[in-house]
Amino acid sequence: MTEIHPSQRVAMLADAQNLYHTAQSLYSRNIDYSALLEKGVAGRDLTRAIAYVVRADSPDEESFFEALVDIGFEPKIKEIKTFGDGSKKADWDVGMSLDAVTLANHVDTVVLCTGDGDFSRLCSHLRHEGVRVEVMAFRESTAEELIEATDTFIDLSERQETFLL
Template sequence: MTDIHPNQRVAVLADSQNLYHTAQSLYSRNIDYSSLLSEAVSDRELTRAIAYVIRADSPEEEKFFDALIDIGFETKIKEIKTFGDGSKKADWDVGMSLDAVTLANHVDTVVLCTGDGDFSRLCSHLRHEGVKVEVMAFKSSTAEELIEATDEFTDLSEEEDTYLL
């Protein structure tokens, strides 16, 4: 990683759904959020760490949410929506983007833990505001426009034993 100094203020925003589904589909494993946070902060000053999660009423959920808090994340929880046709939807794109824009005046770097290309415009905006943007995700499922829009990309697949349980 480049341009890291101890006084650098960092916010880490983790799109838990995106990370979970990718880790499951590629490796049938779960994300090691403790390592993810530690590597994202990397000897800098953590200002905020937020994990965006979906409540889908699965049995292990509350334990997972508690574990995230123990690791040092705030959790923002959204209920899954089920539509009349049986389809389900829940995402945090707008919430994560609003938090990132709000935090921009208080941090030097925003680390987005997601491969969702919808965040490429956010990266451009934050960089325009003078905030360094780093993305941590699995390259094979990360949108090319997101990689291009970030200052630094960390491919979690390159160190799966660090980032996966």
């Protein structure tokens, strides 16, 4: 495991859908992405920050995407898929995982902003490769296997005044 040091190279990968829905369901508030990036990087060298978003054709989403860019995130946008039975799906699990594995050779730490337990295997893989893995999410909705698979877990619920708008 890589120890924390000031010149450490960090990549932050934020699952915007997971964060949004959790913040809304728990607190009826939005995520402060500026604080998320600042606290996640924590004085280290930011290599890349990616926010994985889904285009849902809501009125404010374009301004949200622009705000992410202004903060320092690269938004990766996926169109929502509607199936014949009316169900909808759009998730970034595979895309986030591929990006994390690709970035692993270029960073010391990957900060995952998600509570999705599907990423626990990714965390184990990254740690096996010598990459430090930190997760920032709301404990109430974070899979226990994800918390156990990381080097550090930061509970956003414990610092609502910092991470929520």
